[in-house]
Amino acid sequence: MIRVPRPPSVHSLSTDSTDPLAAVLRPPSSETEEERKSRLQREAEAKQISDRIDEEISQDEKKFKKRKQDVKLLLLGQAESGKSTLQKQFQLMYNPSSLEEERLSWRSVVYYNIARPVKRILDALDAIAEGEEEEGSGSEAVSGTPDTSGRLASSSSHFEGTSLDQGSSSLHASSSKPDQDAQLINLRSRLAPLVAAESSLANYLSGGVSVAGSGKGNVFVRTGWQARSLVSFGKSKNGRSSFTGQRSSLENSPSRTSNRESVRSQEESNAFLENVGNIVDASKEDVKELWEHPAVKKLRGGRKFRLEEWAEFFLDNITRVAAAGYVPTTDDILHARIQTMGVAEHIFDVAVHGRSVTWHLYDVGGARGQRHTWIPYFDDANAIIFLAPISAYDQYLDEDPRTNRIDDSLQLFTHICSNPLLKKVHLVLFLNKIDVLQSKLARGVKVKK
Ligand SMILES: Nc1nc2c(ncn2[C@@H]2O[C@H](COP(=O)(O)OP(=O)(O)OP(=O)(O)O)[C@@H](O)[C@H]2O)c(=O)[nH]1
Numbered sequence: 001m002i003r004v005p006r007p008p009s010v011h012s013l014s015t016d017s018t019d020p021l022a023a024v025l026r027p028p029s030s031e032t033e034e035e036r037k038s039r040l041q042r043e044a045e046a047k048q049i050s051d052r053i054d055e056e057i058s059q060d061e062k063k064f065k066k067r068k069q070d071v072k073l074l075l076l077g078q079a080e081s082g083k084s085t086l087q088k089q090f091q092l093m094y095n096p097s098s099l100e101e102e103r104l105s106w107r108s109v110v111y112y113n114i115a116r117p118v119k120r121i122l123d124a125l126d127a128i129a130e131g132e133e134e135e136g137s138g139s140e141a142v143s144g145t146p147d148t149s150g151r152l153a154s155s156s157s158h159f160e161g162t163s164l165d166q167g168s169s170s171l172h173a174s175s176s177k178p179d180q181d182a183q184l185i186n187l188r189s190r191l192a193p194l195v196a197a198e199s200s201l202a203n204y205l206s207g208g209v210s211v212a213g214s215g216k217g218n219v220f221v222r223t224g225w226q227a228r229s230l231v232s233f234g235k236s237k238n239g240r241s242s243f244t245g246q247r248s249s250l251e252n253s254p255s256r257t258s259n260r261e262s263v264r265s266q267e268e269s270n271a272f273l274e275n276v277g278n279i280v281d282a283s284k285e286d287v288k289e290l291w292e293h294p295a296v297k298k299l300r301g302g303r304k305f306r307l308e309e310w311a312e313f314f315l316d317n318i319t320r321v322a323a324a325g326y327v328p329t330t331d332d333i334l335h336a337r338i339q340t341m342g343v344a345e346h347i348f349d350v351a352v353h354g355r356s357v358t359w360h361l362y363d364v365g366g367a368r369g370q371r372h373t374w375i376p377y378f379d380d381a382n383a384i385i386f387l388a389p390i391s392a393y394d395q396y397l398d399e400d401p402r403t404n405r406i407d408d409s410l411q412l413f414t415h416i417c418s419n420p421l422l423k424k425v426h427l428v429l430f431l432n433k434i435d436v437l438q439s440k441l442a443r444g445v446k447v448k449k
């Protein structure tokens with residue numbers, strides 16, 4: 001066997017013969033040329049891996065340093081105070097292309113925002129009819145109506161004489177309006193497909209997750225819901241996720257699933273939305289008729305039933321929204337209402353004094369059952385925008401109908417202000433919905449307290 005002098009390897013660089021580690025790592029003196037080559041190769045590979053790890057650590061350190069300079073902004077406030085709407089406005093200003101990418105996905109929310117109030121109106125009419133039925137049971141006017149089209153039909157005669165009936169208080173006296181009642185019965189049955197679409201839309205938007213205590217049954221969505229209804233999904237130009245850099249959107253995105261699955265679910269999603277779009281289109285005249293019906297006008301004028309501003313907005317715009325090929329306008333997106341679940345992170349690059357600063361905007365769910373999710377974000381927050389809807393002085397929480405919404409906002413604001421974790425955080429109080437306040441005051445709704 002030919003022996004050749006060994007060139008120094010990475011392990012044999014130590015000249016210190018007393019170094020115990022060098023002694024352990026030193027190759028055996030009987031090493032053959034082949035063994036030496038293979039050892040050198042192994043050592044070179046190990047060095048490459050080690051260098052790569054060093055590089056990753058250094059990149060992480062840089063990212064960490066940069067992240068420390070990032071601005072972390074929390075949007076806090078009760079449900080429906082306008083946090084997500086403010087986030088959309090940030091998105092419009094600082095990342096408009098991402099809003100463009102999401103635009104079509106908002107159709108599902110807009111359709112839901114139509115089907116939901118239609119169902120609520122019909123349910124309220126039903127409840128009134130049922131109340132009257134109980135009150136009037138035993139009366140001769142109650143009997144004799146064949147039960148042909150659901151609850152409204154079974155109580156059709158009771159619409160005559162209910163509070164829906166323009167001031168008439170007796171079943172007999174109100175029989176002068178049989179046409180109106182028949183109209184409502186017909187509307188109820190013609191609107192049945194739209195009412196059925198409400199629950200499928202809720203299921204579709206929430207991904208099947210239902211949340212206890214969700215007030216009037218509004219649907220809660222997690223960040224990334226758009227992925228379920230986007231025609232195409234991809235990275236935006238700046239390489240970030242389509243959803244303004246939402247952190248958890250990526251967890252739900254089709255990129256996690258196989259290509260074939262994602263194409264199939266995309267096709268199913270498109271077919272579902274097209275079907276719902278057709279139902280909305282086919283129902284538009286009936287929705288208009290219901291919306292303008294004297295019984296519904298009376299219902300809206302009363303104290304017990306309240307439709308939110310967004311519901312009124314979409315019902316007022318039903319013809320435009322129901323048209324074939326509808327694409328939500330920016331105004332529609334700003335009006336669209338869907339409850340936030342948990343915390344959604346949105347990332348924007350904002351130019352401040354000529355320097356680009358990365359902002360992390362945290363949009364939280366404001367309903368009482370969601371507020372515990374805020375706390376982990378208090379630790380390293382730089383600023384808070386606290387939204388209080390100043391118009392809500394005559395409204396109560398969905399999740400607790402005994403609590404006035406201004407009282408709740410005040411309590412929540414007091415808690416935030418006194419939280420020791422937020423001692424150094426900049427706090428902005430944002431009195432929102434001034435336009436709603438103005439229109440309420442103009443309508444003569446009194447601020448009693
Ligand atoms: N008229 C009017 N409507 C507003 C204003 N700000 C928000 N809204 C509407 O109020 C509704 C609720 O707003 P969101 O932004 O979804 O409320 P949120 O605080 O995110 O609610 P949660 O996600 O449940 O915590 C939406 O339909 C918005 O269009 C405002 O200043 N004026």
Ligand SMILES: [Mg+2]
Pocket residue numbers: 083084085338339340363364365366
């Ligand atoms: Mg929200």
